[in-house]
Amino acid sequence: MASVIFGDKIVSARRHGKLSFSFKSDDFSKIEEYLDTGGTQMMIPISGAAPDxxxxxxxxxxxxxxxxxxxxxxxxxxxxxxxxxxxxxxxxxxxxxxxxxxxxxxxxxxxxxxxxxxxxxxxxxxxxxxxxxxxxxxxxxxxxxxxxxxxxxxxxxxxxxxxxxxxxxxxxxxxxxxxxxxxxxx
Structure with missing residues (x-):
């Protein structure tokens, strides 16, 4: 599981490949609340080495x-x-x-x-x-x-x-x- 940030809301996500995620159902309300207040940013913390x-x-x-x-x-x-x-x-x-x-x-x-x-x-x-x-x-x-x-x-x-x-x-x-x-x- 990884953390994904929507404004000040941190939700759990499972990464599927490099650019696909699924979220726990109980985190959808946090995401909806953020989007309903006009939020537009989703931040995905990254780690690891740069590509060669x-x-x-x-x-x-x-x-x-x-x-x-x-x-x-x-x-x-x-x-x-x-x-x-x-x-x-x-x-x-x-x-x-x-x-x-x-x-x-x-x-x-x-x-x-x-x-x-x-x-x-x-x-x-x-x-x-x-x-x-x-x-x-x-x-x-x-x-x-x-x-x-x-x-x-x-x-x-x-x-x-x-x-x-x-x-x-x-x-x-x-x-x-x-x-x-x-x-x-x-």
Whole structure:
């Protein structure tokens, strides 16, 4: 059994897998009371080690490929290009089935506080939970694409063309460490 927190109410829960829980029936009244008073947060205490670097880099590679597909979906022939482009063969292979002990490099750094907020167009302050983009570096003849993701202020990036972050680090040097998420890079 694990504890799950609804406001100031602590309830018992049984974890089924990583993201599924069941609650004891006598705890439902506590949950309903919290929700009836306008409560909107459920906190799940976590413990344990962070995922290893190989799992993190594969996750970034998969998300980067999905972001390319999303970005190019309105371009004629986008699917054939992404599926058939030899420059993406290695990242596709790594995301699907890495070789034993293979781990791609990625960058991880904090670019703002986890409680960062921004203003919406109607003036409301909202917390920045995540944001992402593709950074293209180099020239038309020789370019690299980096997937850049920030979650609660921690920026991750990975090269979608190969296992090297050199081009990304050069880009950061040229741009005084400014995140690609906040520049007119493309």
């Amino acid at each position: 670097d190989m799992l993190t880099s594969r996750w970034l590679a998969k998300m980067g490929l999905e972001m390319l597909a999303f970005r190019w979906q309105n371009t004629d022939g986008w699917n054939d290009y992404i599926v058939g482009h030899e420059g993406l063969d290695e990242v596709r292979r790594y995301a699907r089935a890495p070789r034993p002990e293979e781990k791609w490099d990625y960058s991880k750094r904090r670019i703002y506080g986890q409680d960062n907020s921004t203003l919406t167009s109607d003036g409301q302050s909202v917390q920045t939970i995540w944001e992402c983009d593709i950074l293209a570096t180099g020239t038309a003849e020789s370019s690299e694409f980096y997937f850049v993701l920030a979650i609660f202020g921690v920026e991750y990036s990975i090269n979608l063309g190969g296992n090297s972050m050199d081009g990304y680090h050069r880009w950061l040097e040229i741009n005084d460490g400014k995140s690609p998420l906040y520049s007119n890079k493309n």
